[in-house]
Amino acid sequence: MNYAVIMAGGAGTRLWPMSRAGKPKQLLPLIEGRSLLNLAASRLRGLIAPQNIYVCTGAAYVQPVLDDLATLPAEQVLGEPEGRDTANAVGLSAAVLHRRDPEAALAVLTADHVITPVEVFQQALATAFAAVEKQPELLVTFGITPTYAATGYGYLERGAAVPGLPEVFRVAAFREKPNAATAEDYVKSGNYLWNSGMFVWKVRTILEQLKQHLPESYAGLMEVAAAWDTPEREGVLRRVYPGLPKISIDFAVMEKAPHVACVPMPVEWLDVGSWPSYAATLSADADGNRQSNVRALHLRSQRTLVVSEQADDHLVATVGLHDVIIVRTPEVTLVCAARGAEHIKELVAAARARFGDRYS
Numbered sequence: 001m002n003y004a005v006i007m008a009g010g011a012g013t014r015l016w017p018m019s020r021a022g023k024p025k026q027l028l029p030l031i032e033g034r035s036l037l038n039l040a041a042s043r044l045r046g047l048i049a050p051q052n053i054y055v056c057t058g059a060a061y062v063q064p065v066l067d068d069l070a071t072l073p074a075e076q077v078l079g080e081p082e083g084r085d086t087a088n089a090v091g092l093s094a095a096v097l098h099r100r101d102p103e104a105a106l107a108v109l110t111a112d113h114v115i116t117p118v119e120v121f122q123q124a125l126a127t128a129f130a131a132v133e134k135q136p137e138l139l140v141t142f143g144i145t146p147t148y149a150a151t152g153y154g155y156l157e158r159g160a161a162v163p164g165l166p167e168v169f170r171v172a173a174f175r176e177k178p179n180a181a182t183a184e185d186y187v188k189s190g191n192y193l194w195n196s197g198m199f200v201w202k203v204r205t206i207l208e209q210l211k212q213h214l215p216e217s218y219a220g221l222m223e224v225a226a227a228w229d230t231p232e233r234e235g236v237l238r239r240v241y242p243g244l245p246k247i248s249i250d251f252a253v254m255e256k257a258p259h260v261a262c263v264p265m266p267v268e269w270l271d272v273g274s275w276p277s278y279a280a281t282l283s284a285d286a287d288g289n290r291q292s293n294v295r296a297l298h299l300r301s302q303r304t305l306v307v308s309e310q311a312d313d314h315l316v317a318t319v320g321l322h323d324v325i326i327v328r329t330p331e332v333t334l335v336c337a338a339r340g341a342e343h344i345k346e347l348v349a350a351a352r353a354r355f356g357d358r359y360s
Contacts, residue, residue, distance in 0.1 A: 002047075002129050003104050005054040005093040006040050008065065008111035009083055013345045014274040017332035018309050021360055025272070026111040027064050030292075031281060035068050036272060037111045047122045048107070054078060055111075056093050081237050084244045086197075087252040088217055091210050092241075094203040095225035105132050106206075108199040114270040114281055124265040128200035131168045137259045139209065140168065140200045143193025145266040149183035153271075154195035154250075162261050171260045174250060193264060199249075206253070214252045217244045275325045275341050279305045291316075294328065303338070332359050 012025025019025040026037045037055070044053055050071065057065050059079035066074060078093055090108055097104050107125055115121050128140040143156045154177055159170035174195065178186060186192035211218040220240045227236040245252075254260055272278050282290040287302045294308035294316055301321040308314070309329040316326060323338040336344065351359045 001052065001101060001104055002107070003052040003054065003097060003101070004044055004048045004107040004109055005056050005078075005097075006037065006109050006111050007086065007089055008037050008040075008055050008057040008061070009080060009089060010112060012112070012273070013348050014341065015272075015278065016344055016348045017327060017329045017334050017359065018307070021357065022060075023064065024058075024061065027061065027068055030272065030278060031114060036113070037065065038068055039114065040109060040111045041069055041072075043115060043118050043121055044109075047125060051076075054093060054097070056080065056089050058083065081241050083246075084241065085246045086249040087210070087214060087247045088221065088241070088244045090199075090206065090249045091214075091217055091221045092224065094206050094210075095221040096228050098203040098207060099225045099228060102204060104203045105129055106201060106203050108201075110197055112272055114268075114272060116268045120267050121265065124263050124267075125200065127167050128263050131162070131165050131261065131263070132200055132202050132205070134165065135162070135259075136202045136205055138162070138168075138201065139205065139254065139257050139260050141171065141254065141260065141262050142196040142198045142265045143262045144196050144269045145264055146187050146192065146194050147268075149180065149187045150194065151177060151180055151183050153177060155183075155186050155192045156195050156262050158191050158193060158262060158264070165261075168261050168263055171254075171262050174255050193262065194269070195250075196265065196269065197250075209253045209257050213256050214245065214247065217247075217252075220244050274344075275305060275307070275327065275336070276338055278307075279325075305338070 008026045010024060012019035015025045018028055027035050029035055031039055041053060054076045055065050056078045059081050062077050062079040065077050066072060078096060080089060094106060097106060124142055131140055132138050155175040157172040157175060159172035162168045162170060224236055224240055227233050270277060270280055279290050282292055284290050289298050289301060289304045291306040293311050294306050296306040297315060297317045298304060299319045301318040303323045304318055304321050306316045306326045325336045325338055325341060327334040348360055
């Protein structure tokens, strides 16, 4: 049977001050009043049965996730006591699901992307599910067809088609985020795809690979899974999980496993991980100014982004600003040059150092 788990554990610091410890970016109503997590779950409608959709998140976010996805049963939300990177989040999901359905095929999906059209996304998932049913040894990832020479994404080098699966290709290599010239070469070659961080595999296959390449995590995760549906769950989680090696699934498994393949996904794919990328989801006026949930007035300003956490009669007015981000919340107002958005994490750290956790 086919399942999906949505990874929803990130803190989303680059979307501060709206993304805070109590409400991370995936739960913010950023897209037409809906959260990124809500959008991710809705993309599965008609493809994955509701009872087979899981969410893996931080333990502190379990109830907010249930509030956001009102029809999701509590047993389908997996709470990590602390983040130990994607190898363990993926492994936890696979181990718990393996206990419930040893023959499960699992899609591992993200909660921080806007993906359209949904039909193309679903077709790619269906292709991957069919592939792992036919060849269970495969670990399938998805390569987004690049629309420009991005330097902020990792890439997959596409190899030959998998025999018997003409829509599925071997992954010849994983490439880290390139410089501008290398990214241009990648796109021109036609052999490179953006690394989506989404996967499909049999749960027993990914667990076998974790056992081989990350045995310490495998042992701990299997101990956690054995206790998951028992009264001992919380005690075992708190004892075992924080000690697991912190490593990504790419480094731990995907770059080492022998049967890694990809399905190209020609979609509009936007990683909403920063204010500039969020701006791309909004329509612009004639001067390139964009706004969300706020009343704004601009005079001789261009390419500004104004966002408010609360809709009210408060007016944000600008004069002569260019390429500026303004984000207003009840406790914090951020004013930032768009080119400086990459330094927001540093700003959050500085705020924590000076004011404690009050603003983080």
